[in-house]
Amino acid sequence: MCQRRVWLDHYEETPTDLPPIGVIQQGIEHEARLLQATAPHVVTIPVNSWQQGVETTQTLLRQTRVEVIDGAYLEIPYQDAIIRGRLDRLQKLQHRYQVIEIKNHSRLQPTDLIQMDLYLWMLDQISDRSVAGEFWLGRNGTILQRVSHEYDEQRLMTALHQVLVLLGQREAPDVLLKQHCKLCPWHDPCTETASNQLHLTLLTGMRKDTLQDFQRQGITSLQQIVMMLPADLQKIKGIKSNALALHTQARAWVAGHPVWYRPLPTICLQGGWMFDIETDPYTGVVWCIGWCDDTGKSEIALVAPHISQPTPFTLLTGETITLVPDADRAWETFALGVIGDNRPIFHWTNFDATMLRKTAPEVVRDWVGHRLYDLHQIVNQTVKFPVKSTSIKAIAGYLQFRYAVYEAWDAAFNDYQLWLSRDDLTAITRACAYQRDDVLALKVVWQWLTESQSDPTHLT
Ligand code: SF4
Incomplete structure (x- = not known):
């Protein structure tokens, strides 16, 4: 996915101070739950080094009574390099080995295919059995689909060759910041390099x-x-x-510093409301709606399928939210919360407005549909910030707003799932803190826009 990362991983010391990234944590938990559910009688063998892991794996492969190895260590020399792999699961089936790779997504990525090609190729080098691979695609400890892998040696060799050519370079490849960078341990150093240059x-x-x-x-x-x-x-x-x-x-x-290039639309000067929704990434259904007024007084409607009517609910922080039985009631609770005046309701990107138009009950669309304004579009068309992204997190972060717990929608969704399945109050308190911060971040950006507007030098 990134040539620079391959080079940095090899030649530089990987940064250890990594930000907590919800999607990675979610993947680790999903994998652990699946492995446990599909192999309940596990004998854990601690290893203290990579080398010991490789030796232990080789010993286990020779033992006939061992049928499954989770976290197997593989290592083989290749040209001037050593190639290492850590397999989610290695199964011994009659006369062949099967590799299982667990993925916390629903569609295979090109990098997944190369990863599996590599594991099968390594296994083929060190054993005389035939090899096969299977992906388990799913989420939250559940397998949604099993996909057999079609080994492609040409694809693997092309990738390996590219890596070896890269590692022969004296300098790191040029920095190229993309969406996937936020999951990369080199995110901060690369952003700093790009800023300095x-x-x-x-x-x-x-x-x-x-x-x-x-x-x-x-x-x-x-x-x-x-x-x-x-x-x-x-x-x-x-x-x-x-x-x-x-x-x-x-x-x-x-x-x-930020530079203006068009005046702010006057609608922003009327004050109003901020709102934001959270949806299930797999079904697209709304599970939470947050809103606040222009003083930052916020409210949350949270879908709790086990209740029958809107009910107040106290979080660990002492804050009160409203539990609602389904997405329709969440929309209605939100509409009732902002119906007291006719002021604009700001949101970030077209997503929230589209969801309202497509999924909210008709009465909600009638009440609030005409009052929605996309603050993201307003910012984009009036002022530019010295930040790489135009996400609300990036812009509000530039304006010194800090999320109390985390900035990841997927971590919030994961916490919501934990609450639904285990009644985990700590988890839902975290998820609601995220939802609340999302609307407060909007309010911070709106406030900065309107205050800057009153500065006569803002358009110079
Ligand atoms: S942060 Fe982005 S550019 Fe830098 S190494 Fe990682 S993926 Fe590559």
Whole structure:
């Protein structure tokens, strides 16, 4: 997925101070639950080093009474390198080995296929049995689908060759910040490198061919873009009506502060409400709605299928939310909460408004549908911040807003599931803190926009 990561993983010491990332924690828990559920009688063998893990695995492979090894260590030499793999599960079936890889997603990624190719190829090198692989796709300790793997040696060799060529380079490949970077241990150092270099990758929404065209023209830093006119930028591939926005973004990075380029729509000056929804990533159904007024007074409606009517519920923090039996009641509770006036209701991106239009009861759409305003779009069309992303977390974070527990919707969903399955009050208190912070973050951004508007120098 990233050449730079391959190089850094090999030559640099991996940062240990990693941020807690919900999706990774969720994957670890999912895997542990599945392994336990499908092999209840486990004998744990502690190992103190990689080498000991490899030796223990080899010993177990020779023992006929051992049929399943979870967390098997494999290692083989390859050209000048040593290749290592840690398998979720290795099963001995009559005359062959089967590798099980557990994935916490519903669709296989190209990298999953190469990972399995690699494990099968390694096993083939060290044993005389035939080998096969199977993916278990699922979530929350449940298998949703089993997929047999089709081994492709050409695909594997191409990937291995690319790695060896990469590791022969003296310098790390250029930094290229993308969505997947937030899951990477090198996220902070890479972002710092890009910031120090005022690298073009800092611009959001940059297409690959746009980046290549910039490089072809010898434009490699944001300082060069600032020196150009927006009209000149339109000669670059993929840049048309967004030239001014892009130019302003470059100015914000070079200046180190937000830069305005259009006045704020007057609707923002009326004050109003902020709202945000959380949905099940697998079914798309709303499980939580949060909202607050422009003073930050917030409320939450949380779907609890075991109750029959809206009920107050106290979290561990002493805060009270409303439990509702289903998504429709959540929408209605939200609408009743904001119906006292006719002021705008701000949300971040089109997602919340689309969900309201498509899934909320008709009465809710009638009450509040005409009052929705996308604050994300308003920000994008008026002011640029020196941050890589336009997510609410990034913009509010720039404005010094800090989430109390975590910033990950998937961690909140995971906590919600824990509460549903185990009545875990700590978990639902965390999930609600996240929901509340999401609307408070909106309020912080809205407040900054309106206060900056009253500063007469803001458009200079
Ligand atoms: S943060 Fe992004 S660019 Fe840096 S190594 Fe990780 S994936 Fe690559």
